[in-house]
Amino acid sequence: MSELELEGAVLVVGGSGYLGLHLLHYLAAETKYQLVYTFNKLNVPPNHDSLRHVRGFQVDLRTGEGLDQISQELGPPAVVVNCAAISVPRECEEDPERAHEVNVPRSLTRWLKSFDHKKPLLIHLSTDQVYQGTKSFYKEDDETNPVNVYGKSKVEAEKHIRSNWENYVILRSSIIYGPQPVIPVQKTLPVQWIDSTLSSGRETDFFEDEFRCPVYVKDVVKVILLLIANLTAEGGFSQLVLNLGGPDRLSRAQMAEVVAEVRGYDLSLINHVKSSTVNRGVQSPPDISMEVTRLETFLGITMTKFADGVRQTLGPLKAH
Known part of the structure; x- marks a missing residue:
């Protein structure tokens, strides 16, 4: 270029x-x-x-x-x-x-x-x-x-x-x-939030029936x-x-499981729940996973798998 x-x-x-x-x-x-x-x-x-x-x-x-x-x-x-x-x-x-x-x-x-x-x-x-x-x-x-x-x-x-x-x-x-950009933003970042929550040792609810391709x-x-x-x-x-989108179709709970596996957290901290159990004040589509073949073919690239992106975002495994 x-x-x-x-x-x-x-x-x-x-x-x-x-x-x-x-x-x-x-x-x-x-x-x-x-x-x-x-x-x-x-x-x-x-x-x-x-x-x-x-x-x-x-x-x-x-x-x-x-x-x-x-x-x-x-x-x-x-x-x-x-x-x-x-x-x-x-x-x-x-x-x-x-x-x-x-x-x-x-x-x-x-x-x-x-x-x-x-x-x-x-x-x-x-x-x-x-x-x-x-x-x-x-x-x-x-x-x-x-x-x-x-x-x-x-x-x-x-x-x-x-x-x-x-x-x-x-x-x-x-x-x-x-990761955060060179100038950190104040918004909650999804992978960092999952990591912070699991690192606290608290059991946390994650939707098992909403699928995305992060x-x-x-x-x-x-x-x-x-x-x-x-x-x-x-x-x-x-x-x-x-x-x-990325190459992986994942629920919120599956995203949390990947973070837990990368960082060495206890998987039992992840509670799988239905999205209908929480009123978020807005309707959310259940499965908007996407096919990204057209993008990859047009540009000649392969999108990063979620586990690899989590490793690059959060760094090395959590010490036991």
């Missing part, structure tokens, strides 16, 4: 979030890229060594305020990676209007359309929750019929992009797990870097929808 150059910046929308920070860190290492990001309220410390050459712009995605400043100062970007979203399903359920305003990138596509002769590649992070969850290993061409507001807002976002922009890749991501964050970054490299190598327009 090092010999390829882009005509314009790479813009990471939502660059102060978990995935955004990982992406900025790895893109910043590719010094040929002019790299910028947006944030809403929480900015990245400007003096952080690995990101000292990266510039942030405050943007309100609901109105688009702040986007014009980017193009006025830097011109049209070559690539826009949209990581920004309200991604907690319960928050979306409690405020559907705000969820749709943020998650459907109307202001972003409106801004992109303002460039006369430039059609930047839009890489948009969607979700596995666009699927209804009534079968295993969904494929990209399967019907989207989400059961909650979060999934509905992301389906609407996908439809909006397909109708309003001609150069895009939509990535339907499963649960993203992995995806390692460094795989997500690799996918996005390869898509950018493919753009610079091939040129032309893309209109792709790709499932972005």
Whole structure:
């Protein structure tokens, strides 16, 4: 990738979030890229060594305020990676209007359309929750019929992009797990939470009937870097929808078992329970495991198995 150059910046929308920070860190290492990001309220410390050459712009995605400043100062970007979203399903359920305003990138596509002769590649992070969850290993061409507001807002976002922009890749991501980024975030990270809970020695309930294909964050970054490299190598327009998951279909309880096995915890600490025993204030799809063959074939990669990703995230075995 090092010999390829882009005509314009790479813009990471939502660059102060978990995935955004990982992406900025790895893109910043590719010094040929002019790299910028947006944030809403929480900015990245400007003096952080690995990101000292990266510039942030405050943007309100609901109105688009702040986007014009980017193009006025830097011109049209070559690539826009949209990581920004309200991604907690319960928050979306409690405020559907705000969820749709943020998650459907109307202001972003409106801004992109303002460039006369430039059609930047839009890489948009969607979700596995666009699927209804009534079968295993969904494929990209399967019907989207989400059961909650979060999934509905992301389906609407996908439809909006397909109708309003001609150069895009939509990535339907499963649960993203992995280490903290170079600047730690405050959100609860799934594998670290499981590890912390089991390390306390407390018995904990885990759902045995909700299945996902958790995806390692460094795989997500690799996918996005390869898509950018493919753009610079091939040129032309893309209109792709790709499932972005790991290779393992796992319940929450099975995820906990893998963490326990990697770290040496007692498996009896994991209580297998039905998801119907807990009211989370939002309906959750039972099985939204995904087939990722199209992604792996298109990019020529193999996704990281969950056990390997857990080892890379948490480090060596727990001492007995």
